[in-house]
Amino acid sequence: MPVVREFTLPDLGEGLTGAEVVRWMVEVGEVIAVDQPVVEVETAKAVVEVPCPYGGVVTARFGEVGQEVPVGAPLVTVAVAPAPGDEPAPAVERPLVGYGVAESRRAGRRRVLPGGAAPVPVAVPVAERAPVAAPAAPAAPVAPAVPAVISPLVRRIAREHRLDLAGVPGSGPDGLITRRDVERAIAATAAPGPMVVPRGTEPDGELVPLRGLRRTVAEKLTRSHREIPAATCWVDADATELMSLRAQLNSVPGPKVSVLALLARICLAGLERFPELNSSVEGEAVRRHRAVHLGFAAQGQRGLLVPVVRDAHLLGTEQLSVELARLTEAARAGSLGPAELTGGTFTLNNYGVFGVDGSTPILNHPEAAMLGVGRITPKPWVHENQLAVRQVTQLSFTFDHRVCDGGTAGGFLRFVADCVERPGMLLRGL
DSSP states (O other): OOEEEEEEOOOOSTTOOEEEEEEEOOOTTOEEOTTEEEEEEEOSSOEEEEEESOOEEEEEEOOOTTOEEETTSEEEEEEEOOOTTOOOOOOOOOOOOOSSGGGGGGTTOEEOOGGGOOOEEOOOOOOSOSTTOOOOOOSSOOOOOOOOOOOHHHHHHHHHTTOOGGGOOOOSGGGOOOHHHHHHHHHHHSOSSOOOOOTTOOOOOOOOOOOHHHHHHHHHHHHHHHHOOEEEEEEEEEOHHHHHHHHHHTTSSSSOOOHHHHHHHHHHHHHHHOGGGSEEEETTEEEEOSSOOEEEOEEETTEEEOOEETTGGGOOHHHHHHHHHHHHHHHHHTOOOGGGSSOOSEEEEEGGGGTOSOOOOOOOTTBSEEEEEOOOEEEEEEETTEEEEEEEEEEEEEEETTTOOHHHHHHHHHHHHHHHHOGGGGGGGO
8 A cells, every 4th residue: 555645845944934835846646756846936035946755646735826835834745655564554534525527626725714723735536546656658748838937926927917928929038038028918918998997996006915035025124123223324435446456357367356346355354354243143142253154135036135155255356256246147047045045144235236326224134234335436536635536436334233333333334445445455464
């Protein structure tokens, strides 16, 4: 007799308590192999495929697309062949689902009991067959065309609007379907002409639930704003020499050095001088981290993400530039894993890429400090007692006032500004 194994949602990353079902990759009655992905889920950190450690016949699925599944809750049950010497498994009593084959399409749904009782999984019986035997191979099936879609967000928008992606032309590289393509197709299928709404019954906007990444970001920022007594100081800096140094570095063969990499190197030198800023508050104590895991803000398809460069203090400027570029590209493609989005100890926020000069950001809880950099733009500046046009940027520094006082924060920011204006100062620490 086959043994029915239950596979539950594992812990997919530090601090995660659940995940949202994005796409089922198997059907009830399908034969799967060991470690075959069975479902694609979206956590607060990334979209990942979850492999099942059991091989056999899928007897039930739990959770509908869009439903939140907590860690430890069942995902699938699998009928596996018993190993030699295993005790026979007791018979599993399956609830009646109804009559006929049509009811088998309800696999993976849950009943909600009155009074808020826990949901009861509806297991769908597998059709009569030899235990765990693979079904007969179909005769040369024709593989359906797979739409060129990478982003789970694009797939979700299409699914919510019941849009068939197979008929959407892609404007991205190699015909990739982008969010703009989907939104254009949705607009084209909308009913023409204005909708007449009786006076006094006009809708008051669209209610969009906080789900997935957006909900986690909201919870984290709310907690940071509530728990951390943050303060911000800022200064304008002449970045002309920094931009000149970058041009010199990129004039020789080798990896191109980005402005973000130079700013990261300056931050790391500043944290070496002011190590108390590379810390976090835990209860009634402050934990000072030995390693610097540098987070930086990057815009991805799922929204604003904070990838983390692990052990950034051990990397040279070129290595920093390569790693920052790799993580930025992964953020844009939506391929960052949970390990690349957690564990940061200090954050560098280059909001200058959005064309703005300044900001007072909320700290990335539980970190104690964040450096913000505005756009580098030509401005009138007094240089060597003469009015000149220079490349000027605004630096802002937000810090947890429990960790340090204004003197430490001001000292760090002044050091960063001096290095931006005279990058040769970094040579003194080598």
